[in-house]
Each structure stands twice: as structure tokens, then as C-alpha cells.
Amino acid sequence: MKITPGAVVKGGTSLNYKTGNWRDQRPEIDAESCKQCGICQEVCPDDAVRQVADRYEIDYDFCKGCGICAHECTAEAIRMKNEEK
Amino acid sequence: MADVRVVEGSEAVALAVKACRPHVIAAYPISPQTHIVEALARMVADGDLKAEYVRVESEFSAASVVSGASAAGSRSYTASASQGLLLMTEVLYASAGMRLPFVITGVNRSISAPINIQVDHQDTISLRDTGVIQLYVESAQEAYDMHLAAFKIAEAPSIMLPVMVCMDGWVLTHSYERVEFLDQKAVDRFLPLFRPENYLDTANPKTWGSYAEGDVLMEFKYAIHKAMSEGKSCIRKIMAEMTSLTGRDYGGLVEAYRTGDAEVILVAMGSMAGTVKDAVDVLRQEGKKVGLLRIRCYRPFPYEELLAAVRGAKVVAVLDANVSMGSEGAVGLDVKSRLNGRPGGPMVIDFIAGLGGREVNSTTVRAVVDRAERLFSSGAPPPEAEWLDLNPAIVP
Numbered sequence: 337m338k339i340t341p342g343a344v345v346k347g348g349t350s351l352n353y354k355t356g357n358w359r360d361q362r363p364e365i366d367a368e369s370c371k372q373c374g375i376c377q378e379v380c381p382d383d384a385v386r387q388v389a390d391r392y393e394i395d396y397d398f399c400k401g402c403g404i405c406a407h408e409c410t411a412e413a414i415r416m417k418n419e420e421k
Numbered sequence: 422m423a424d425v426r427v428v429e430g431s432e433a434v435a436l437a438v439k440a441c442r443p444h445v446i447a448a449y450p451i452s453p454q455t456h457i458v459e460a461l462a463r464m465v466a467d468g469d470l471k472a473e474y475v476r477v478e479s480e481f482s483a484a485s486v487v488s489g490a491s492a493a494g495s496r497s498y499t500a501s502a503s504q505g506l507l508l509m510t511e512v513l514y515a516s517a518g519m520r521l522p523f524v525i526t527g528v529n530r531s532i533s534a535p536i537n538i539q540v541d542h543q544d545t546i547s548l549r550d551t552g553v554i555q556l557y558v559e560s561a562q563e564a565y566d567m568h569l570a571a572f573k574i575a576e577a578p579s580i581m582l583p584v585m586v587c588m589d590g591w592v593l594t595h596s597y598e599r600v601e602f603l604d605q606k607a608v609d610r611f612l613p614l615f616r617p618e619n620y621l622d623t624a625n626p627k628t629w630g631s632y633a634e635g636d637v638l639m640e641f642k643y644a645i646h647k648a649m650s651e652g653k654s655c656i657r658k659i660m661a662e663m664t665s666l667t668g669r670d671y672g673g674l675v676e677a678y679r680t681g682d683a684e685v686i687l688v689a690m691g692s693m694a695g696t697v698k699d700a701v702d703v704l705r706q707e708g709k710k711v712g713l714l715r716i717r718c719y720r721p722f723p724y725e726e727l728l729a730a731v732r733g734a735k736v737v738a739v740l741d742a743n744v745s746m747g748s749e750g751a752v753g754l755d756v757k758s759r760l761n762g763r764p765g766g767p768m769v770i771d772f773i774a775g776l777g778g779r780e781v782n783s784t785t786v787r788a789v790v791d792r793a794e795r796l797f798s799s800g801a802p803p804p805e806a807e808w809l810d811l812n813p814a815i816v817p
Contacts, residue, residue: 347626
């Protein structure tokens with residue numbers, strides 16, 4: 337395969353690279369405390385928070401464990417836990 | 422009838438840019454570039470130029486805006502000088518890497534510290550390795566002509582790189598000269614609309630400059646190098662096209678002035694070359710076989726033209742308005758690199774000249790020629806670069 341001038345390629349190819357294994361801490365959402373405000377989804381730099389039906393879920397394929405969601409959660413519903421590998 | 426006027430060099434550049442119908446102009450003012458972007462801002466504000474003029478908070482942003490605009494398929498332009506050009510550096514490497522063909526005027530001015538606003542080439546030479554094509558001009562007329570050519574060179578499908586037209590601050594930007602302008606129809610014929618193969622489009626998303634590991638990174642870099650070195654023939658063709666359009670022939674990638682039978686050849690870039698030509702004429706009257714090779718296209722470097730011009734010369738004296746601290750001047754190093762190992766090739770001596778606006782006049786040029794001849798006759802290997810008119814008495 338030839339390289340393209342300017343490394344111009346079709347968008348969205350980062351989906352092919354599951355970067356979640358860089359993580360050493362994982363955020364876990366406590367469904368009981370969550371108020372469904374959606375701040376975690378807004379602040380996630382990796383777009384790794386999804387709204388599924390009536391709750392929010394972390395996409396661990398892409399979450400790098402930065403902890404911004406846990407830091408910003410006003411309901412303190414997200415806790416960072418050490419990854420065990 | 423031709424449109425001929427006496428204008429400031431900056432005005433000539435602004436009118437050239439206007440004639441190229443840019444979509445986006447982004448700039449931050451800095452002496453001695455300011456008159457160029459002021460003139461363009463006025464044209465846009467007065468409705469004489471239909472373009473988006475983006476006032477930014479820094480040169481980093483100016484370069485970023487024209488990069489983004491260029492990726493979006495817009496013909497884009499910016500200008501800066503000195504520290505401003507240095508602040509663009511990071512963006513310019515990325516722009517060349519993403520093959521974004523905008524045009525920059527690099528108005529030459531010394532680099533701080535100590536602060537100085539006069540001309541030398543340290544600023545644009547510092548951008549030598551970015552992947553941006555660099556053209557150096559000698560007059561306001563040439564600045565006008567080369568800005569028209571610059572867009573065409575940048576946008577050539579085989580090249581697709583930013584082009585910087587380097588012009589000496591004050592000497593060229595703030596002097597008034599007779600300039601012949603092309604009519605708009607001629608410019609439009611010369612420079613068709615910018616239609617890049619790739620452009621930002623929400624309906625068909627693409628990413629620019631995507632991640633490349635060590636297994637392909639060298640190939641991406643080599644592709645830029647190749648676009649430059651193989652692009653020389655394309656640049657020569659565009660220069661020739663300019664000549665047939667304007668009747669003005671600057672010689673292509675270099676201007677060889679009285680080099681035919683020259684034993685001593687001076688090498689210079691920018692407005693300094695005008696002084697050297699006058700000095701060459703006087704020395705010729707005295708029977709000295711002296712000539713000038715003016716480098717117009719510095720990146721890509723015109724090795725072929727260099728080799729042709731210096732064939733038969735005994736000694737080549739390079740006037741470098743820049744210095745790589747702890748080494749020599751950039752142009753001298755380039756000249757030496759290609760002549761290295763050629764049997765019977767000339768001796769190359771580098772002179773650091775004119776930093777911070779230090780005058781280089783015909784007396785200076787005469788001294789350089791004398792010095793070069795003496796060094797050649799001595800039979801000793803060439804010395805390290807010599808700093809012209811240096812006053813060692815005040816050096817701590």
C-alpha cells in the first residue's frame with residue numbers, strides 16, 4: 337500500500353486502534369448515585385462515554401483512565417479503581 | 422498599455438496577492454512586514470478584495486489559520502518577519518507535512534537578542550528545514566512577479582507545499598520602485614482556481630497528517646524531499662511561463678550574472694545582489710574576471726545551476742547574511758556540500774555578511790574578492806567562514 341501525500345486518509349480510523357489497554361485506572365459509574373446529567377460524556381477527551389437507554393456507560397475499548405469524568409462528576413458517582421492486569 | 426506605477430515594495434506585494442484572488446488572509450503585524458498586511462486589510466475593508474481577513478492574536482495562529490483554510494480548499498496567504506516567523510515554525514513543519522500549499526511572505530529581519538529590526542536572513546534561514554519552498558527576491562518588481570508564481574508553484578499537484586517569498590525588510594518593503602503590474606485577466610489565465618484533490622468536507626470526512634510510526638515516517642519525509650527536488654523542473658517551467666507573460670527573465674532558480682568566464686564567483690541572495698552586481702561591473706572594467714551567482718530558489722537548492730555556473734571558476738566566495746552558530750553560513754554549507762569531491766572544483770570560502778543591517782557596499786565586495794583571490798593563491802586549504810567588517814576590539 338502506498339502512503340498518501342500529507343498523510344491524508346479517510347476519517348475515523350482511530351476506531352481501529354483500541355487504546356483502552358493504556359489504562360491503569362478504570363472509572364466505574366455507580367448507577368444508584370448517577371443523576372444522568374451527562375457531564376461525564378461532555379468532558380471525556382476520548383469520547384468514551386455513551387448514553388445507553390437510561391444510563392451512561394464507559395467504553396473500555398477507548399477509555400484511557402484519565403479520571404476527568406470522576407473529577408467532574410457533581411454527584412460523585414464515578415470512582416477510579418486500579419486496573420488489575 | 423501596461424500598468425506601470427511607482428509603489429512601495431509592500432504595496433506591490435499586496436497587489437500581487439490581491440491579483441491571486443486569495444480566499445483567506447490571516448496575519449499578525451510585525452515590522453517590517455506590517456505595510457503588506459495593512460494594505461491587504463484595507464483592500465478587504467474597502468470591498469476591493471473579496472476575502473476573509475482573519476485578525477489573529479499571534480503568528481502561531483496566523484499560520485494555523487492559513488493551514489486550516491488551505492486544508493479546506495481555500496487559497497490562503499500570510500506574512501511575517503523575524504520573531505513572528507520563528508513563532509510560526511512549529512506550524513510550518515506541520516503544514517509542509519500535511520502538504521498545504523499556501524503562500525507566506527517572509528520579510529527578512531534580524532533575530533533577537535539583542536533586538537534589532539534591520540535586515541539579515543537569519544529568520545527565514547532558520548526555517549530552511551521546514552519543507553517550505555523558499556524564493557529570495559532582489560527588487561519590488563521581482564517580489565510582485567514571484568508572489569504570482571509562488572501560488573502556482575505551491576498548488577502544482579506534484580509539489581503541494583507552502584511557498585515563502587523572502588524579501589529584505591525595509592530595503593525592499595519600504596522602498597519605492599517602478600513596478601509593472603499585470604492585468605487581472607492575465608493573472609487569472611496564469612493562475613487558475615485552486616482545486617486541491619483533498620479538502621475538508623463534512624460529507625466525506627478525512628484526516629490530515631495522520632499518525633505514522635517509524636515503519637513509514639521516513640517515506641513521508643522523503644516524499645516531501647522528493648516533491649522539492651523533483652519539483653525543481655516544475656518551478657523552472659513556471660518561472661519560464663512568468664517570463665513569457667511579463668517579458669522579465671530572472672534566470673529561473675538562479676541568476677547568473679557575468680559568470681561565463683569568471684574566475685571568482687560571488688554567491689548572494691536578496692537585495693544584496695544588486696550591490697554585488699554593481700561592484701562586479703566595476704571590477705570587470707578593471708579587468709578582473711568576476712561574476713555573481715544569485716540564488717533565487719534556496720529550497721529546493723539549485724545544485725544543477727550551481728554546478729553549471731561555477732564550472733571553470735577558481736574560487737567561489739559566498740556572502741551569507743546568516744550564520745549557523747559554531748559552524749558557518751547556511752548558503753556556504755550548501756554550496757560546499759555539492760562541490761565536495763569534484764576534481765578541479767573551485768575553492769569555496771564563506772563570508773558572514775550584513776547581520777543586523779550591517780552595510781555591504783561595493784568596497785566590502787571588493788575586499789571579499791581580494792581576500793578570496795589571496796586565499797586561493799596561498800595554496801592553503803580554505804579557512805572557516807570569515808566575518809566581514811567585524812570589529813574584534815569591542816568583542817568581549
